[in-house]
Amino acid sequence: MMKVFCQGLDLSDAILKVIKASSTRTTNPILEGVKIIAEDNTITLIATDGELAIEKRIVADVKVEGETVIPGKFFSEYVRKLATEQIELTLNEKNQLKIKYTDSEVFIQCMNVLEFPNIQKIESKEYFEIKKTDLKDIIQKTIFSVSLEDTRPVLKGCLFEVSENKLTSVALDGYRLALAEKPIKSTTAKVNLIIPGRSLNEMSKLLDESSETVKVYMQKNYVMLEQDSTKITTRLLDGEFINYKQIIPNNFTSTVTVNRLQLEDALERASILARVSNDNSVKFNIKDNTLNLQARSEIGNVDENLTIVLNGNDLSISFDARFFKECLRVSSDEFLKLCFTTSINPCIVKPNEGNDYLFLILPLKQLY
Amino acid sequence: MMKVFCQGLDLSDAILKVIKASSTRTTNPILEGVKIIAEDNTITLIATDGELAIEKRIVADVKVEGETVIPGKFFSEYVRKLATEQIELTLNEKNQLKIKYTDSEVFIQCMNVLEFPNIQKIESKEYFEIKKTDLKDIIQKTIFSVSLEDTRPVLKGCLFEVSENKLTSVALDGYRLALAEKPIKSTTAKVNLIIPGRSLNEMSKLLDESSETVKVYMQKNYVMLEQDSTKITTRLLDGEFINYKQIIPNNFTSTVTVNRLQLEDALERASILARVSNDNSVKFNIKDNTLNLQARSEIGNVDENLTIVLNGNDLSISFDARFFKECLRVSSDEFLKLCFTTSINPCIVKPNEGNDYLFLILPLKQLY
Structure with a gap:
């Protein structure tokens, strides 16, 4: 049993937050449910996939305390449409939840609250x-x-x-x-x-x-x-x-300083061609103060040239363009250092100054 | 052969407009291509699926006139990344298009321009x-x-x-x-x-x-x-x-005046439940000055009640909620008229005043 009044906006906000923890690909229907607990003038919503759990408390006017498990996807879709309403939730003895708003109401068959997994209580001081x-x-x-x-x-x-x-x-x-x-x-x-x-x-x-x-x-x-x-x-x-x-190398024979956004744009274009080929491969030709990016596919070829500062030896090395782009996208510095040894050793990408972050990327076999 | 200079932004804008006419599911690769014509200080891009054709002209500096057909999807993705550049397009004797920008360039193998369908010239005065x-x-x-x-x-x-x-x-x-x-x-x-x-x-x-x-x-x-x-x-x-x-009825026995947005919201909620059942069915119970919408599914039941003005007889009639919602979404008036005869005859939806538009919807068989 349960009887509680709350604001549609609060309930809608809460269900959208917790629903992300519920399981969508599961053989256990209870993990698609959202547990709702009405007590102490609070509604608590909880969803979990057994590994991750999200709980959210909202203020409510609890007339009769109670708890149940509602079908998560349906409830979240429904409550989203009630964001402007005052809502009354009532649970009857058949475990059916009535959601009442203005002159309208919906009955939902709920699931057995005893089947819902216990959420680990964290009472640690650590x-x-x-x-x-x-x-x-x-x-x-x-x-x-x-x-x-x-x-x-x-x-x-x-x-x-x-x-x-x-x-x-x-x-x-x-x-x-x-x-x-x-x-x-x-x-x-x-x-x-x-x-x-x-x-x-x-x-x-x-x-x-x-x-x-x-x-x-x-x-x-x-x-x-x-x-x-x-x-x-x-x-x-x-x-x-x-x-x-022990995976991260410390000694390099070629170090390139490059503008991050320029490299990102050039790689973006080269990878439109590289995507057509099977391995998404882009070749980096480093020579003097130029980084030349090449991609080849049946549709055509691209040559992108960037001005860089090179310390060390010339080098040709190929990468999966996607892996390189993902590193660049999360980097935050204007200039990056690319550090190499040979064409079969990993490349290290890091900020030009500081050691806040570092990416290691394995090269691909060179095809041309 | 062709040699032409243009602005990346113009070319990018043009290709995005015309590409919508090109065919994506075709056994004829030429229909995935975009025809490019350089003449009279203009570039014209044309795409077609054989039924629909879109052409766009942009200003360009044409050094050598020419035409070819470029792979549409690739070209549009590529040019979108060049919106800030000045671009040089050159076609060589092997029908390869070179796109040159800053220090970089890409070669694309083009298709035979003679295979591209002729676009109907409209010279009518009608x-x-x-x-x-x-x-x-x-x-x-x-x-x-x-x-x-x-x-x-x-x-x-x-x-x-x-x-x-x-x-x-x-x-x-x-x-x-x-x-x-x-x-x-x-x-x-x-x-x-x-x-x-x-x-x-x-x-x-x-x-x-x-x-x-x-x-x-x-x-x-x-x-x-x-x-x-x-x-x-x-x-x-x-x-x-x-x-x-001859399909549109003219005589009705029940006419309902209803607020469009209220009906849309109520149907939206009811159809969340109706979607779970197979036929997306929502029942309209019209009685006195209330329109009651009902949907039933294994998850639960909904009853939405709206205040209306009814002229004529009480009526119960079921519809596919999706068809009804689509009419409401494109309607532009605050109040609509719903006109009925019996539960097995079509419903007419039209503005409360005027005859600018009209929708006819067939009812579903009533299941309850």
Whole structure:
């Protein structure tokens, strides 16, 4: 049983936030549901896919306390159309939820609340604290390199290394690696956490662009953060992350300084042609103060020429244009350094000054 | 051979306009191409699917006149990335087009210009003239009812009836009919034209929102209109249109006056539930001064109640919610009239005042 009054706008906002955690491709229908709890003049909505959970509390006028699980997709579509209304929710003894607004009403058959998974309560005193914008930045600079394949589950997350005064995030798949670091305000412990990419993505979207800090709470196998009555809890990935430090080379024979936007535009054009070929391959010919990008396909050929500063040897090396473009897109500096040794060794992309972030990209076999 | 200089922005704008006429699902590769003609200090781009053709002229510095056919999709993607550049186009004796900009260049293998279909030249003196906004409005109010099926080809277009002082457009598929009319400034002939829906859509997008008039030229089997150096030519559909006048009933036993936006919102919500069932069915229960909308599905039931003015008898009748919503979306009046006879006869939707437009919708069989 339940009887509660609330504002359509609040409910609509809440359901849109939590629904992102619910599972869309599942054999377990309860994970497509959203749990609704009315108590203490609050409605709490919770959705989870079993790994990630999002909860949101809103103010409500609770006449009779109660809880149930509503079909998530339907409820979110419906409530979105009621954003301007005052809403009355009533749950009857058949577990049917009545949504009443103006002169109209809808009955929805709900699911058994006992089947809904328990959400891990985080009551730990362990946390690290970081500026929201820094956490968003670090996620954005590494999450695109998270592996999408199931073969090695730890690679579906970012490794968060929390040390005394900084947080380092690392992601890698078989072809590239991304690393970013930022200072933290404080931490209660030095730890390594492997956080699923999907969860980091939702955390990043939740955080606003303010210069405030956020506390990320840590408890065996879980982390949690909260903003504006919205709480995101995620299970961590089990296992050992790859010892990434030994993958990153330190000595280079060619170092190129290049304008990021110019390189991005040129690669963008070259890759329109490269996409037509099978491997998306763009060849970098580095000679004197020119970077020449080449792509070949049955439709035609392209030659893009950029002015650069080269320290070291001339070199020809081919890359998957997509991997290179993704690094450039999340980079934030006007000039970047590209560091090479030979045409079969990885390239390192990093800011011209500083060590805030670094990308490693494996080359392709050269076809011409 | 060809050699010409032009602005990237002009070329990019032109290719994006004409590419919409080119064919994407074709067994004839030349129809995926865009013809480019350099002559008289002008570049003309032309694309066609054999039925619809769009041409656009831009100013250029033509050094050597020439023409060829470039792969349309590739060229449009590429040129879009060159909008800020000055571009040099050169065609060599192997029919390869070189696009040169700043220090970079791309070579594209072109197609045989002799294989490109001839575009019908419209040199007729026959035309009708109508306000651009009126033509756009009339298209928008009828095009959504054009049939998407190939079984009866004439129904894939709108019937344009040009009479002395007005233009009437009619479209219908097996389930509904849409009719809209507007005054015209003049016409050289009273004619009936069946214009393909796809062509009307492009014409509507081309026309700006100004209060100027446009001349629609008519020549055996073709019509053509032009704005800002862009010309759209379309073949007409062959055959007799259905005698639509005999389908539209004139006598009704129930007439409902309803607020359009209120009905649209209520139907929108009801159809979230109706979509779950197979037939998208929403039941209209009309009684006294209330219109009650009902939808039933395995997830739940909805009852929406609207205040109306009813003249005539009570009635229950079911519709496909999508057809009803599409009519409401293109209607422009605050209040609409819904006219009924029985639950198995079509409903007529029209503005509360005036006869500028009219929609006919067949009811569904009532299931409850």
